Amino acid sequence: MTVVGTGYRIASQITPESLARIKAADKFFYLVADVVTETWLAGLNPSAENLTDSYAPGKSRTDTYNEIVDRILAPVRTGLHVCVAFYGHPGVFAHSTHEAIRRARKEGVPARMLPGISAQDCLFADLGFDPSDGCQIFEATGFLVQKPKTDPSCALILYQAGAIGVSTFETSALWNRSALQVLSEVLSKKYPPKHRITLYTAPHFPVCDPIILRISIARLPKADVTIATTLFIPPSKEPRWDDRMARRLGMS
Amino acid sequence: MAKRLTDFLIKLSTDSHSLEQFETDPAGTMDAAGLSATERKAVLSRNPNALRKELGQPHVSHMTDEKKKTAKKKKKTAKKKAAKKK
The missing domain is CATH 3.40.1010.10 (Tetrapyrrole methylase, N-terminal domain)
Structure with missing residues:
Protein backbone atom coordinates (compact mmCIF):
# COMPACT_ATOMS: atom_id res chain seq x y z
CA MET A 1 0.00 0.00 0.00
CA LEU A 114 5.41 9.39 -0.02
CA PRO A 115 5.65 13.11 0.83
CA GLY A 116 3.66 15.84 -0.84
CA ILE A 117 3.64 19.63 -0.84
CA SER A 118 1.69 20.86 2.19
CA ALA A 119 0.00 24.21 2.83
CA GLN A 120 2.97 25.02 5.03
CA ASP A 121 5.41 24.48 2.16
CA CYS A 122 3.34 26.83 -0.01
CA LEU A 123 3.33 29.34 2.87
CA PHE A 124 7.14 29.30 3.15
CA ALA A 125 7.37 30.02 -0.58
CA ASP A 126 4.61 32.64 -0.84
CA LEU A 127 5.44 34.57 2.35
CA GLY A 128 9.21 34.33 1.80
CA PHE A 129 9.66 32.89 5.28
CA ASP A 130 12.64 30.69 6.10
CA PRO A 131 12.03 28.54 9.20
CA SER A 132 15.75 28.28 9.91
CA ASP A 133 15.32 30.39 13.09
CA GLY A 134 12.63 28.00 14.28
CA CYS A 135 8.94 27.56 13.67
CA GLN A 136 6.17 26.39 16.01
CA ILE A 137 3.26 24.60 14.35
CA PHE A 138 -0.06 23.66 15.94
CA GLU A 139 -3.60 22.83 14.99
CA ALA A 140 -5.58 25.83 16.27
CA THR A 141 -7.95 23.88 18.55
CA GLY A 142 -5.04 22.00 20.11
CA PHE A 143 -3.18 25.28 20.56
CA LEU A 144 -6.09 26.65 22.63
CA VAL A 145 -7.04 23.54 24.57
CA GLN A 146 -3.65 21.95 25.23
CA LYS A 147 -1.94 25.31 25.86
CA PRO A 148 1.55 24.36 24.66
CA LYS A 149 4.42 26.55 25.79
CA THR A 150 5.22 28.80 22.86
CA ASP A 151 7.98 31.31 22.32
CA PRO A 152 7.13 34.72 20.80
CA SER A 153 10.70 35.05 19.52
CA CYS A 154 9.97 32.16 17.16
CA ALA A 155 7.37 32.14 14.34
CA LEU A 156 4.05 30.42 15.02
CA ILE A 157 1.83 28.68 12.45
CA LEU A 158 -1.75 27.71 13.34
CA TYR A 159 -3.69 25.38 11.06
CA GLN A 160 -7.47 25.17 10.79
CA ALA A 161 -8.34 28.40 12.58
CA GLY A 162 -11.70 28.34 10.82
CA ALA A 163 -12.75 25.07 12.48
CA ILE A 164 -11.79 25.64 16.11
CA GLY A 165 -13.66 23.35 18.51
CA VAL A 166 -15.86 21.78 15.81
CA SER A 167 -15.80 17.98 15.71
CA THR A 168 -18.41 17.46 13.00
CA PHE A 169 -18.24 18.14 9.26
CA GLU A 170 -19.91 21.36 8.10
CA THR A 171 -20.43 22.78 4.62
CA SER A 172 -19.96 26.48 5.44
CA ALA A 173 -16.71 28.32 4.67
CA LEU A 174 -16.09 29.20 8.33
CA TRP A 175 -17.19 26.74 10.99
CA ASN A 176 -16.79 28.76 14.19
CA ARG A 177 -16.61 32.54 14.07
CA SER A 178 -16.90 33.04 17.87
CA ALA A 179 -13.76 30.95 18.53
CA LEU A 180 -11.69 33.56 16.66
CA GLN A 181 -12.44 35.96 19.52
CA VAL A 182 -11.02 33.41 21.97
CA LEU A 183 -7.96 32.86 19.78
CA SER A 184 -7.43 36.62 19.52
CA GLU A 185 -7.58 36.98 23.32
CA VAL A 186 -5.11 34.13 23.89
CA LEU A 187 -2.67 35.47 21.29
CA SER A 188 -2.95 38.97 22.80
CA LYS A 189 -1.52 37.64 26.06
CA LYS A 190 1.65 36.56 24.23
CA TYR A 191 1.91 39.26 21.59
CA PRO A 192 1.14 43.00 21.43
CA PRO A 193 -2.51 43.43 20.25
CA LYS A 194 -1.28 45.46 17.29
CA HIS A 195 1.18 42.74 16.25
CA ARG A 196 0.61 42.03 12.55
CA ILE A 197 -0.26 38.47 11.64
CA THR A 198 -0.88 36.91 8.23
CA LEU A 199 -3.95 34.99 7.12
CA TYR A 200 -2.72 32.73 4.36
CA THR A 201 -4.58 30.52 1.90
CA ALA A 202 -2.63 28.46 -0.61
CA PRO A 203 -4.01 28.66 -4.16
CA HIS A 204 -5.68 25.64 -5.78
CA PHE A 205 -6.28 27.06 -9.23
CA PRO A 206 -3.57 27.94 -11.77
CA VAL A 207 -5.11 31.36 -12.50
CA CYS A 208 -5.28 32.37 -8.82
CA ASP A 209 -2.70 33.93 -6.54
CA PRO A 210 -2.36 32.96 -2.89
CA ILE A 211 -4.63 34.89 -0.52
CA ILE A 212 -2.44 36.87 1.88
CA LEU A 213 -4.14 39.18 4.37
CA ARG A 214 -2.12 41.04 6.98
CA ILE A 215 -4.09 42.18 10.04
CA SER A 216 -3.52 42.93 13.71
CA ILE A 217 -4.33 40.24 16.31
CA ALA A 218 -7.09 42.51 17.63
CA ARG A 219 -8.87 42.35 14.24
CA LEU A 220 -8.85 38.56 14.02
CA PRO A 221 -12.45 38.03 15.31
CA LYS A 222 -13.87 39.92 12.33
CA ALA A 223 -11.32 38.81 9.74
CA ASP A 224 -12.04 36.90 6.54
CA VAL A 225 -11.06 33.43 7.81
CA THR A 226 -12.18 30.14 6.22
CA ILE A 227 -11.39 26.51 7.04
CA ALA A 228 -8.63 26.71 4.43
CA THR A 229 -6.89 29.61 6.17
CA THR A 230 -3.53 29.12 7.86
CA LEU A 231 -2.43 31.72 10.42
CA PHE A 232 1.18 32.87 10.37
CA ILE A 233 2.29 34.83 13.43
CA PRO A 234 5.79 36.25 12.95
CA PRO A 235 8.09 36.66 15.97
CA SER A 236 7.43 39.73 18.11
CA LYS A 237 10.83 39.54 19.82
CA GLU A 238 14.41 39.08 18.72
CA PRO A 239 15.71 35.52 19.16
CA ARG A 240 17.94 34.96 22.17
CA TRP A 241 21.66 34.36 21.78
CA ASP A 242 23.60 32.39 24.37
CA ASP A 243 27.17 33.75 24.32
CA ARG A 244 28.40 30.97 26.57
CA MET A 245 27.04 28.27 24.30
CA ALA A 246 28.37 30.09 21.23
CA ARG A 247 31.86 30.19 22.77
CA ARG A 248 31.58 26.51 23.71
CA LEU A 249 30.78 25.71 20.10
CA GLY A 250 33.79 27.75 18.95
CA MET A 251 31.58 30.39 17.31
CA SER A 252 33.30 33.45 18.76
CA MET B 1 -20.35 19.60 -13.65
CA ALA B 2 -18.67 22.32 -15.72
CA LYS B 3 -16.65 19.96 -17.91
CA ARG B 4 -15.13 22.58 -20.20
CA LEU B 5 -14.01 24.75 -17.28
CA THR B 6 -12.60 21.69 -15.48
CA ASP B 7 -10.65 20.57 -18.56
CA PHE B 8 -9.43 24.13 -19.11
CA LEU B 9 -8.07 24.41 -15.55
CA ILE B 10 -6.42 20.98 -15.76
CA LYS B 11 -4.76 21.98 -19.03
CA LEU B 12 -3.41 25.22 -17.55
CA SER B 13 -2.10 23.25 -14.56
CA THR B 14 -0.35 20.52 -16.51
CA ASP B 15 0.90 22.39 -19.58
CA SER B 16 3.08 25.45 -18.96
CA HIS B 17 2.75 26.48 -22.63
CA SER B 18 -1.04 26.72 -22.23
CA LEU B 19 -0.64 28.79 -19.08
CA GLU B 20 1.74 31.15 -20.88
CA GLN B 21 -0.76 31.42 -23.74
CA PHE B 22 -3.52 32.25 -21.25
CA GLU B 23 -1.41 34.97 -19.61
CA THR B 24 -0.68 36.49 -23.03
CA ASP B 25 -4.14 36.13 -24.55
CA PRO B 26 -6.76 35.20 -21.94
CA ALA B 27 -9.78 35.93 -24.16
CA GLY B 28 -8.43 33.90 -27.10
CA THR B 29 -7.45 30.96 -24.88
CA MET B 30 -10.87 30.88 -23.21
CA ASP B 31 -12.60 31.17 -26.61
CA ALA B 32 -10.64 28.17 -27.87
CA ALA B 33 -11.67 26.22 -24.75
CA GLY B 34 -15.33 27.04 -25.36
CA LEU B 35 -15.96 28.57 -21.94
CA SER B 36 -19.32 30.19 -21.25
CA ALA B 37 -19.65 33.89 -20.40
CA THR B 38 -20.01 33.22 -16.66
CA GLU B 39 -17.09 30.80 -16.69
CA ARG B 40 -14.93 33.38 -18.45
CA LYS B 41 -15.92 35.97 -15.89
CA ALA B 42 -14.99 33.61 -13.05
CA VAL B 43 -11.60 32.82 -14.60
CA LEU B 44 -10.81 36.49 -15.22
CA SER B 45 -11.82 37.39 -11.65
CA ARG B 46 -9.02 35.06 -10.47
CA ASN B 47 -11.18 34.60 -7.40
CA PRO B 48 -11.17 31.00 -6.07
CA ASN B 49 -14.70 31.34 -4.65
CA ALA B 50 -16.07 32.51 -8.03
CA LEU B 51 -14.37 29.55 -9.71
CA ARG B 52 -15.67 27.08 -7.12
CA LYS B 53 -19.17 28.47 -7.63
CA GLU B 54 -18.92 27.87 -11.39
CA LEU B 55 -17.57 24.39 -10.72
CA GLY B 56 -20.53 23.68 -8.43
CA GLN B 57 -18.43 23.55 -5.28
CA PRO B 58 -19.06 26.68 -3.19
CA HIS B 59 -16.58 25.90 -0.41
CA VAL B 60 -13.40 23.98 0.15
CA SER B 61 -14.48 20.69 1.66
CA HIS B 62 -13.36 18.45 4.52
CA MET B 63 -10.10 20.21 5.28
CA THR B 64 -9.74 19.33 8.93
CA ASP B 65 -8.36 16.68 11.14
CA GLU B 66 -9.14 15.78 14.70
CA LYS B 67 -6.50 13.27 15.62
CA LYS B 68 -5.82 15.16 18.83
CA LYS B 69 -9.49 15.01 19.83
CA THR B 70 -9.52 11.29 19.08
CA ALA B 71 -6.46 10.81 21.27
CA LYS B 72 -8.05 12.83 24.05
CA LYS B 73 -11.25 10.80 23.87
CA LYS B 74 -9.21 7.62 24.21
CA LYS B 75 -7.46 9.10 27.26
CA LYS B 76 -10.80 10.00 28.84
CA THR B 77 -12.17 6.52 28.16
CA ALA B 78 -9.08 4.99 29.74
CA LYS B 79 -9.51 7.23 32.81
CA LYS B 80 -13.19 6.24 33.09
CA LYS B 81 -12.27 2.56 32.86
CA ALA B 82 -9.62 3.02 35.55
CA ALA B 83 -12.13 4.77 37.80
CA LYS B 84 -14.62 1.92 37.32
CA LYS B 85 -11.97 -0.63 38.29
CA LYS B 86 -11.49 1.13 41.58
Whole structure:
Protein backbone atom coordinates (compact mmCIF):
# COMPACT_ATOMS: atom_id res chain seq x y z
CA MET A 1 0.00 0.00 0.00
CA THR A 2 1.24 3.46 -0.86
CA VAL A 3 -0.09 6.76 0.43
CA VAL A 4 0.79 9.81 -1.66
CA GLY A 5 0.15 13.56 -1.62
CA THR A 6 -1.18 15.55 -4.55
CA GLY A 7 0.08 18.92 -3.28
CA TYR A 8 -2.18 21.96 -3.20
CA ARG A 9 -2.37 23.24 -6.75
CA ILE A 10 -4.41 21.25 -9.23
CA ALA A 11 -2.38 18.52 -10.91
CA SER A 12 0.91 20.42 -10.79
CA GLN A 13 2.46 19.78 -7.38
CA ILE A 14 2.53 15.99 -7.40
CA THR A 15 5.88 14.20 -7.62
CA PRO A 16 6.65 11.89 -10.58
CA GLU A 17 7.12 9.06 -8.05
CA SER A 18 3.61 9.54 -6.62
CA LEU A 19 2.08 9.88 -10.07
CA ALA A 20 3.67 6.58 -11.12
CA ARG A 21 2.27 4.84 -8.00
CA ILE A 22 -1.23 6.12 -8.74
CA LYS A 23 -1.13 4.89 -12.33
CA ALA A 24 0.28 1.46 -11.40
CA ALA A 25 -2.15 0.70 -8.53
CA ASP A 26 -4.72 -2.12 -8.73
CA LYS A 27 -7.04 0.01 -6.63
CA PHE A 28 -6.81 3.78 -6.25
CA PHE A 29 -8.56 5.96 -3.63
CA TYR A 30 -8.44 9.74 -3.42
CA LEU A 31 -9.52 12.52 -1.08
CA VAL A 32 -8.87 16.04 -2.30
CA ALA A 33 -10.26 19.52 -1.74
CA ASP A 34 -11.64 20.49 -5.15
CA VAL A 35 -13.65 18.97 -7.96
CA VAL A 36 -11.07 19.73 -10.65
CA THR A 37 -8.39 17.66 -8.91
CA GLU A 38 -11.01 14.94 -8.40
CA THR A 39 -11.67 14.85 -12.15
CA TRP A 40 -7.97 14.81 -12.97
CA LEU A 41 -7.24 11.99 -10.51
CA ALA A 42 -10.24 9.94 -11.67
CA GLY A 43 -8.76 10.00 -15.17
CA LEU A 44 -5.40 8.59 -14.04
CA ASN A 45 -6.57 5.15 -12.97
CA PRO A 46 -9.78 3.32 -13.96
CA SER A 47 -10.17 1.88 -10.45
CA ALA A 48 -10.31 5.37 -8.90
CA GLU A 49 -12.72 5.79 -5.99
CA ASN A 50 -13.52 9.08 -4.28
CA LEU A 51 -13.52 8.96 -0.46
CA THR A 52 -15.39 12.26 -0.09
CA ASP A 53 -18.73 10.51 0.37
CA SER A 54 -17.54 9.29 3.78
CA TYR A 55 -18.14 12.87 4.95
CA ALA A 56 -21.62 14.17 5.71
CA PRO A 57 -22.91 17.33 7.39
CA GLY A 58 -23.22 16.81 11.13
CA LYS A 59 -21.42 13.42 10.99
CA SER A 60 -18.62 12.97 13.51
CA ARG A 61 -15.28 13.30 11.77
CA THR A 62 -13.91 10.50 13.96
CA ASP A 63 -16.53 8.17 12.42
CA THR A 64 -15.58 9.45 8.98
CA TYR A 65 -11.87 8.79 9.54
CA ASN A 66 -12.53 5.26 10.79
CA GLU A 67 -14.75 4.59 7.78
CA ILE A 68 -12.04 5.86 5.41
CA VAL A 69 -9.42 3.59 7.00
CA ASP A 70 -11.76 0.59 6.64
CA ARG A 71 -12.47 1.43 2.99
CA ILE A 72 -8.75 1.70 2.22
CA LEU A 73 -7.83 -1.54 3.99
CA ALA A 74 -10.58 -3.71 2.47
CA PRO A 75 -8.84 -4.20 -0.93
CA VAL A 76 -5.41 -4.27 0.78
CA ARG A 77 -6.59 -7.39 2.66
CA THR A 78 -7.45 -9.12 -0.62
CA GLY A 79 -3.87 -8.69 -1.82
CA LEU A 80 -4.36 -5.77 -4.20
CA HIS A 81 -1.74 -3.04 -4.61
CA VAL A 82 -3.58 -0.02 -3.23
CA CYS A 83 -2.63 3.62 -3.68
CA VAL A 84 -4.29 6.39 -1.69
CA ALA A 85 -3.90 10.07 -2.62
CA PHE A 86 -4.68 12.92 -0.22
CA TYR A 87 -4.35 16.61 -1.05
CA GLY A 88 -1.33 18.47 0.32
CA HIS A 89 1.07 16.24 2.23
CA PRO A 90 -0.69 12.97 3.10
CA GLY A 91 0.89 12.86 6.55
CA VAL A 92 0.25 16.45 7.64
CA PHE A 93 -2.99 16.87 9.62
CA ALA A 94 -4.32 13.62 8.21
CA HIS A 95 -5.30 10.96 10.73
CA SER A 96 -6.68 8.35 8.31
CA THR A 97 -3.48 7.95 6.29
CA HIS A 98 -1.25 7.33 9.32
CA GLU A 99 -3.81 4.97 10.83
CA ALA A 100 -4.23 3.00 7.58
CA ILE A 101 -0.44 2.56 7.32
CA ARG A 102 -0.17 1.50 10.98
CA ARG A 103 -2.90 -1.11 10.59
CA ALA A 104 -1.61 -2.41 7.25
CA ARG A 105 1.87 -2.93 8.70
CA LYS A 106 0.38 -4.60 11.77
CA GLU A 107 -1.35 -7.04 9.41
CA GLY A 108 1.95 -7.74 7.66
CA VAL A 109 1.33 -5.65 4.55
CA PRO A 110 4.19 -3.38 3.41
CA ALA A 111 2.93 0.20 3.52
CA ARG A 112 4.68 3.43 2.71
CA MET A 113 3.92 7.15 2.66
CA LEU A 114 5.41 9.39 -0.02
CA PRO A 115 5.65 13.11 0.83
CA GLY A 116 3.66 15.84 -0.84
CA ILE A 117 3.64 19.63 -0.84
CA SER A 118 1.69 20.86 2.19
CA ALA A 119 0.00 24.21 2.83
CA GLN A 120 2.97 25.02 5.03
CA ASP A 121 5.41 24.48 2.16
CA CYS A 122 3.34 26.83 -0.01
CA LEU A 123 3.33 29.34 2.87
CA PHE A 124 7.14 29.30 3.15
CA ALA A 125 7.37 30.02 -0.58
CA ASP A 126 4.61 32.64 -0.84
CA LEU A 127 5.44 34.57 2.35
CA GLY A 128 9.21 34.33 1.80
CA PHE A 129 9.66 32.89 5.28
CA ASP A 130 12.64 30.69 6.10
CA PRO A 131 12.03 28.54 9.20
CA SER A 132 15.75 28.28 9.91
CA ASP A 133 15.32 30.39 13.09
CA GLY A 134 12.63 28.00 14.28
CA CYS A 135 8.94 27.56 13.67
CA GLN A 136 6.17 26.39 16.01
CA ILE A 137 3.26 24.60 14.35
CA PHE A 138 -0.06 23.66 15.94
CA GLU A 139 -3.60 22.83 14.99
CA ALA A 140 -5.58 25.83 16.27
CA THR A 141 -7.95 23.88 18.55
CA GLY A 142 -5.04 22.00 20.11
CA PHE A 143 -3.18 25.28 20.56
CA LEU A 144 -6.09 26.65 22.63
CA VAL A 145 -7.04 23.54 24.57
CA GLN A 146 -3.65 21.95 25.23
CA LYS A 147 -1.94 25.31 25.86
CA PRO A 148 1.55 24.36 24.66
CA LYS A 149 4.42 26.55 25.79
CA THR A 150 5.22 28.80 22.86
CA ASP A 151 7.98 31.31 22.32
CA PRO A 152 7.13 34.72 20.80
CA SER A 153 10.70 35.05 19.52
CA CYS A 154 9.97 32.16 17.16
CA ALA A 155 7.37 32.14 14.34
CA LEU A 156 4.05 30.42 15.02
CA ILE A 157 1.83 28.68 12.45
CA LEU A 158 -1.75 27.71 13.34
CA TYR A 159 -3.69 25.38 11.06
CA GLN A 160 -7.47 25.17 10.79
CA ALA A 161 -8.34 28.40 12.58
CA GLY A 162 -11.70 28.34 10.82
CA ALA A 163 -12.75 25.07 12.48
CA ILE A 164 -11.79 25.64 16.11
CA GLY A 165 -13.66 23.35 18.51
CA VAL A 166 -15.86 21.78 15.81
CA SER A 167 -15.80 17.98 15.71
CA THR A 168 -18.41 17.46 13.00
CA PHE A 169 -18.24 18.14 9.26
CA GLU A 170 -19.91 21.36 8.10
CA THR A 171 -20.43 22.78 4.62
CA SER A 172 -19.96 26.48 5.44
CA ALA A 173 -16.71 28.32 4.67
CA LEU A 174 -16.09 29.20 8.33
CA TRP A 175 -17.19 26.74 10.99
CA ASN A 176 -16.79 28.76 14.19
CA ARG A 177 -16.61 32.54 14.07
CA SER A 178 -16.90 33.04 17.87
CA ALA A 179 -13.76 30.95 18.53
CA LEU A 180 -11.69 33.56 16.66
CA GLN A 181 -12.44 35.96 19.52
CA VAL A 182 -11.02 33.41 21.97
CA LEU A 183 -7.96 32.86 19.78
CA SER A 184 -7.43 36.62 19.52
CA GLU A 185 -7.58 36.98 23.32
CA VAL A 186 -5.11 34.13 23.89
CA LEU A 187 -2.67 35.47 21.29
CA SER A 188 -2.95 38.97 22.80
CA LYS A 189 -1.52 37.64 26.06
CA LYS A 190 1.65 36.56 24.23
CA TYR A 191 1.91 39.26 21.59
CA PRO A 192 1.14 43.00 21.43
CA PRO A 193 -2.51 43.43 20.25
CA LYS A 194 -1.28 45.46 17.29
CA HIS A 195 1.18 42.74 16.25
CA ARG A 196 0.61 42.03 12.55
CA ILE A 197 -0.26 38.47 11.64
CA THR A 198 -0.88 36.91 8.23
CA LEU A 199 -3.95 34.99 7.12
CA TYR A 200 -2.72 32.73 4.36
CA THR A 201 -4.58 30.52 1.90
CA ALA A 202 -2.63 28.46 -0.61
CA PRO A 203 -4.01 28.66 -4.16
CA HIS A 204 -5.68 25.64 -5.78
CA PHE A 205 -6.28 27.06 -9.23
CA PRO A 206 -3.57 27.94 -11.77
CA VAL A 207 -5.11 31.36 -12.50
CA CYS A 208 -5.28 32.37 -8.82
CA ASP A 209 -2.70 33.93 -6.54
CA PRO A 210 -2.36 32.96 -2.89
CA ILE A 211 -4.63 34.89 -0.52
CA ILE A 212 -2.44 36.87 1.88
CA LEU A 213 -4.14 39.18 4.37
CA ARG A 214 -2.12 41.04 6.98
CA ILE A 215 -4.09 42.18 10.04
CA SER A 216 -3.52 42.93 13.71
CA ILE A 217 -4.33 40.24 16.31
CA ALA A 218 -7.09 42.51 17.63
CA ARG A 219 -8.87 42.35 14.24
CA LEU A 220 -8.85 38.56 14.02
CA PRO A 221 -12.45 38.03 15.31
CA LYS A 222 -13.87 39.92 12.33
CA ALA A 223 -11.32 38.81 9.74
CA ASP A 224 -12.04 36.90 6.54
CA VAL A 225 -11.06 33.43 7.81
CA THR A 226 -12.18 30.14 6.22
CA ILE A 227 -11.39 26.51 7.04
CA ALA A 228 -8.63 26.71 4.43
CA THR A 229 -6.89 29.61 6.17
CA THR A 230 -3.53 29.12 7.86
CA LEU A 231 -2.43 31.72 10.42
CA PHE A 232 1.18 32.87 10.37
CA ILE A 233 2.29 34.83 13.43
CA PRO A 234 5.79 36.25 12.95
CA PRO A 235 8.09 36.66 15.97
CA SER A 236 7.43 39.73 18.11
CA LYS A 237 10.83 39.54 19.82
CA GLU A 238 14.41 39.08 18.72
CA PRO A 239 15.71 35.52 19.16
CA ARG A 240 17.94 34.96 22.17
CA TRP A 241 21.66 34.36 21.78
CA ASP A 242 23.60 32.39 24.37
CA ASP A 243 27.17 33.75 24.32
CA ARG A 244 28.40 30.97 26.57
CA MET A 245 27.04 28.27 24.30
CA ALA A 246 28.37 30.09 21.23
CA ARG A 247 31.86 30.19 22.77
CA ARG A 248 31.58 26.51 23.71
CA LEU A 249 30.78 25.71 20.10
CA GLY A 250 33.79 27.75 18.95
CA MET A 251 31.58 30.39 17.31
CA SER A 252 33.30 33.45 18.76
CA MET B 1 -20.35 19.60 -13.65
CA ALA B 2 -18.67 22.32 -15.72
CA LYS B 3 -16.65 19.96 -17.91
CA ARG B 4 -15.13 22.58 -20.20
CA LEU B 5 -14.01 24.75 -17.28
CA THR B 6 -12.60 21.69 -15.48
CA ASP B 7 -10.65 20.57 -18.56
CA PHE B 8 -9.43 24.13 -19.11
CA LEU B 9 -8.07 24.41 -15.55
CA ILE B 10 -6.42 20.98 -15.76
CA LYS B 11 -4.76 21.98 -19.03
CA LEU B 12 -3.41 25.22 -17.55
CA SER B 13 -2.10 23.25 -14.56
CA THR B 14 -0.35 20.52 -16.51
CA ASP B 15 0.90 22.39 -19.58
CA SER B 16 3.08 25.45 -18.96
CA HIS B 17 2.75 26.48 -22.63
CA SER B 18 -1.04 26.72 -22.23
CA LEU B 19 -0.64 28.79 -19.08
CA GLU B 20 1.74 31.15 -20.88
CA GLN B 21 -0.76 31.42 -23.74
CA PHE B 22 -3.52 32.25 -21.25
CA GLU B 23 -1.41 34.97 -19.61
CA THR B 24 -0.68 36.49 -23.03
CA ASP B 25 -4.14 36.13 -24.55
CA PRO B 26 -6.76 35.20 -21.94
CA ALA B 27 -9.78 35.93 -24.16
CA GLY B 28 -8.43 33.90 -27.10
CA THR B 29 -7.45 30.96 -24.88
CA MET B 30 -10.87 30.88 -23.21
CA ASP B 31 -12.60 31.17 -26.61
CA ALA B 32 -10.64 28.17 -27.87
CA ALA B 33 -11.67 26.22 -24.75
CA GLY B 34 -15.33 27.04 -25.36
CA LEU B 35 -15.96 28.57 -21.94
CA SER B 36 -19.32 30.19 -21.25
CA ALA B 37 -19.65 33.89 -20.40
CA THR B 38 -20.01 33.22 -16.66
CA GLU B 39 -17.09 30.80 -16.69
CA ARG B 40 -14.93 33.38 -18.45
CA LYS B 41 -15.92 35.97 -15.89
CA ALA B 42 -14.99 33.61 -13.05
CA VAL B 43 -11.60 32.82 -14.60
CA LEU B 44 -10.81 36.49 -15.22
CA SER B 45 -11.82 37.39 -11.65
CA ARG B 46 -9.02 35.06 -10.47
CA ASN B 47 -11.18 34.60 -7.40
CA PRO B 48 -11.17 31.00 -6.07
CA ASN B 49 -14.70 31.34 -4.65
CA ALA B 50 -16.07 32.51 -8.03
CA LEU B 51 -14.37 29.55 -9.71
CA ARG B 52 -15.67 27.08 -7.12
CA LYS B 53 -19.17 28.47 -7.63
CA GLU B 54 -18.92 27.87 -11.39
CA LEU B 55 -17.57 24.39 -10.72
CA GLY B 56 -20.53 23.68 -8.43
CA GLN B 57 -18.43 23.55 -5.28
CA PRO B 58 -19.06 26.68 -3.19
CA HIS B 59 -16.58 25.90 -0.41
CA VAL B 60 -13.40 23.98 0.15
CA SER B 61 -14.48 20.69 1.66
CA HIS B 62 -13.36 18.45 4.52
CA MET B 63 -10.10 20.21 5.28
CA THR B 64 -9.74 19.33 8.93
CA ASP B 65 -8.36 16.68 11.14
CA GLU B 66 -9.14 15.78 14.70
CA LYS B 67 -6.50 13.27 15.62
CA LYS B 68 -5.82 15.16 18.83
CA LYS B 69 -9.49 15.01 19.83
CA THR B 70 -9.52 11.29 19.08
CA ALA B 71 -6.46 10.81 21.27
CA LYS B 72 -8.05 12.83 24.05
CA LYS B 73 -11.25 10.80 23.87
CA LYS B 74 -9.21 7.62 24.21
CA LYS B 75 -7.46 9.10 27.26
CA LYS B 76 -10.80 10.00 28.84
CA THR B 77 -12.17 6.52 28.16
CA ALA B 78 -9.08 4.99 29.74
CA LYS B 79 -9.51 7.23 32.81
CA LYS B 80 -13.19 6.24 33.09
CA LYS B 81 -12.27 2.56 32.86
CA ALA B 82 -9.62 3.02 35.55
CA ALA B 83 -12.13 4.77 37.80
CA LYS B 84 -14.62 1.92 37.32
CA LYS B 85 -11.97 -0.63 38.29
CA LYS B 86 -11.49 1.13 41.58
